[in-house]
Amino acid sequence: MPAPARLFRPSRPGMPAAVLLAFALSLMQGAGGAAAQEFYTLKGHGGPVKGIDVAPEGGAILTASFDNTVGLWEGGTPRWLEGHAAAVNAVHFLGDGRAASGGDDFAVLLWDLAAGTARRLEGHEGKVISLSVSPDAGTLASASWDGSIGLWDLDTLAPRFLTGHGAGVNATVFSPDGSTLYSASTDGTLRVWDVASGQEKRLLLRHGFGINTLVLNASAGWLAYGAVDGGTRIVDAQTGESLADFTLDRRPILAMDLSRDGRLLAVGDGEGYIMIIDTERGRIVNDFKAALRGPVWALRFSEDGRNIHAGGLDDAMYSWPVDAEGDEAAMAAGPRSFLEDPAGMGNGERQFKRKCSICHTLTPDGQRRAGPSLHALFGRPAGSLPGYSYSETLQTADIIWNDETIDALFDLGPDHYIPGSKMPMQRITAQQDRDDLIAYLRSASSEEGKEE
Template sequence: MRSRLRSVLLVLAAVLSPTARAEVPMRGHGGPVRALAVTPDGSQALSGSFDASAILWSVEDGTALRILRFHDGAVNAVALLPDGGLLTGAEDGRVALWREGPEPERILTRHAGPVSGLAVAPDGASVASSSWDGTARITPLDGAPALVREGHRGPVNAVAFLPDGRLVTAGYDATVRIWPEAGSPLSVPLEAPVSAVAAAPDGEIAAAGADGALRLLRPDGTVRASLEIGPRPVVALALSPDGRRIATATVGGAVAIVDRAEARVRLTLVGPGLPVWSLAFRGSGELVTGGGDRLLRRWDLATGEPIGPLAMARPADALAAFAGDRGAEVFRACEACHTLTPDGGNRAGPTLHGVFGRRIATVPGYPYSPAFRQLDITWTADTIARLFEIGPARFTPGTKMPEQTISASEDRAALVRFLEKATR
C-alpha cells in the first residue's frame, strides 16, 4: 500500500511539475497566433492573435504572465525592446508600447491601415512599423516625429533593420526596398508579392512570399541564392540568434529550417497540417511556433520533434447536440469567437450565454471599445437579425466584430431560433 501511494505521488508530482507543464502547447488565445517574439534569454515569449489580444508567456512552464487587451482588431505584430518594453501592432493601425499596468504606456504611432510588422532598431532607440496603408514608419522612442517611408505600390507587409540602421521593407508589389537615411531607396524587384523579411548580422537579407521561395539578398540588393521552400506561400521568417539558420513557415503548415550559408533546408518540422503564421527561435536549440489552431508549440531543433504532444485533445463539439439544425450550421462561422454556455467564457468575442434581453456591451470582463459602450441596444430576436442583415459596421459602429452579413432571411431566422435555444 505504501509503495502504491508513493507511485501515485510520483506520478502527480510529474504531472504538476513546471517541467511537465512546459511540455504542453501553450493555449490561451481565442484565434490564430499571428505574431511571436522571444526574449534573448529565452525565458519569455510574446504572442499576438486574431482575438485582438497579446499574451506574455513564461516559456519554461507555459503559463500566461500577462494578457494585454487594448486593440480594436487582430494583433498582427509584436516586438520586444531591450529595456523590457513590449510592442504590439494591430488591425486598428496603432502601435502600442507596454510596460507595467493593464493599459499601454502610450501609442507610438497610428497608421491609416492595419499594422503588419514591427522591428526594433539595432540601437534600441526607434521602432519601425509596416502597414497595409502603403507606408512604413520609423518612430523614435524619445517622442520625436516619425519618419514616413512611402513608395510601395500597395500594402507593406514586413520591416527589418540592417545592422547599420538602414530600413528594409517588403511589399505586396513584389519588391524589397532598402532605405538610406536620406534619399531614394534601392528597390529590388522579385517574382511574387513578399510577405516576410529578416536581416542577418552580416547584412544579408532574407525575403519570402507568395511563390513559396526564400531569397537571400546581399546588402547591395543582388540575389545570392534562391531556395524553393514549398508550393504554398511563405508567411513568416525568423533568424536564429547567431544568424546561421532561417526558419520559414507556410500557410500549409510546413516549417523548414534553412542553413543560411549553404542555402539548403536542413530540417523540416511536421506539424498538424494547419497554417503556421508565426515563429521565433528560443536560443539555438528550440523554435517556438504559433498557428491556426491557437496554440504555441516548442520544437527541439536537434531532433525536429515537438516538445510535448503535437496535437491537443479536441474539445467536445458544442454543437453536436444540434445536429441537423440549420441555425447551428449558420452559427459555426461564429464559433471561433463566441461561446454559448455559462462556463464557456469569453473568446475573441464575448460569451453569448444569456444574450437575449441583455443590454449591449455588458458582459463582465470583456474589453469593449469605447464607441461600442455608448450604443443603446438591447439584444432581442429583432436586433440580432438586424445585425446580420445590414452588418456589424453599420448596426454597431465601433465594433471589433469582423464584418459579415447573412443575406438569406431564412438563415437569419434559423440562427435566431438556434441562439434562443442554445443560450438560455
C-alpha cells in the first residue's frame, strides 16, 4: 500500500456560501462539464431507512428498512424483498444478480434478485449491523453486535467467525487484494485481520469511544472513521497515525461513505447533518442539515458521485446533489408519532405512540410497517390478517387478541409469551400502563380510518 498522502489542515464551515458553492460545483462538473443531479426521494417503506447500496454499474439502488424489508429500486419503482424477521440494517450488491442483507434477526440473507428469493445464512448471535464484500466478490464480511465478524465464502456459503473485539462490531472493509480486513467496534478500537488465517494482525488504534463507521482509501493509504463522541478522523492505514481531524460539535457519527474516485467523503451524524469533505484538499466543502429531526443512519454516493443518498427516521431514501445549499427538502419533515410531545396525550395513547406506532398502524389499509395493522384487533385470531407475512409461530398460535391476551403479551414480553415470533422484546411492567394501553387500543382500533 502506498504511503498516505498528507492532508491539509481541515477548514471549518464558515467560508462565504457563494465561494463554497462555486468550489463544490467545480468538483462535480469535472470532465465534460456535466451538471449535478436534482434532489429526489424514493418513497414506499413503512419505517426508517437504515441502509443503502448502489449497483456498481448504476441504475439500481437497494434500501434496508426498519419495516423488515429490502427495497430494490430500478427506475424509481420498488420491488419488496421480504425474508427478514426483524429490522434490516445493511444491504450490499454482490454482482451476478445477487445481493446480501443483514438484520436485527441475527441473520444474513443472500438474495437472488431476479427471483426475489433468499437463502438464510445463520451463525451470528446478535444483530448484523453492516456488510462488506471482498474485491473479487468471493467473500462477504458481516459485522455483528455479538462481537464477531462473519466471513462467508460466497461459493460454498461456509462461514468462519473472527473474534477478538471486546464488544459489538459496527463496520468492516477489505483491502484491494482481499487479504486484509479492517474492523471498527463499539469497544473503541480499529483492528486489522488476516483473511486467510482469520487471525488478528494488529490493533491499529484505540479511540476511547465506540467507533461506528469505517471507510478505506487504499490508493491514498488511509482509513476514515466516525465515533460515538463525534470524532471524525482520517488515519494512516498502516500505523493508525492521525492525518486529519474533521470533528465538529455534533455526535454521534452514524454513517459514512467514500465516492468511487476516493475524493469525496460524506459523513452523517445523530443531529441530522451531512458533511462532505474533499479529502485531497483536506477541506469541508459542504455541510447541511439533512434531517429536520433525528439522525442520518445511512449514506451512499450515487454511482457517478454527483448525488449523496441518505436514510433516517423518515420512511424514504432522500438524494441531494453534493453541492446542495441546505434549502432542499429535509428528511423526517412530517411528524413522527413516536416523537410527539407526550404532554398532550393520555397515558394509553402515550404507551402506543412510544412502544407500538413505529411498527403498527390503526388504519384499515395497514400501510407498510414492520408489524400488521391493529385495526379491528379485538377478537381477531393471532396471525390471521391477510397480506401480512407472519412467522410460523404466530400463524399456529392458539391466541385470540383480547384484554387478557394483550395484557399477558406485554406483561411477559413477546419473546416469552410467543417464543419465535417476529415481535421485538417489549415489556410494559406497570399494570396501570398496560390497562391504559388496552383501553386506548380498544377505542382507537375500532374507529374506521383512524390514524395513529
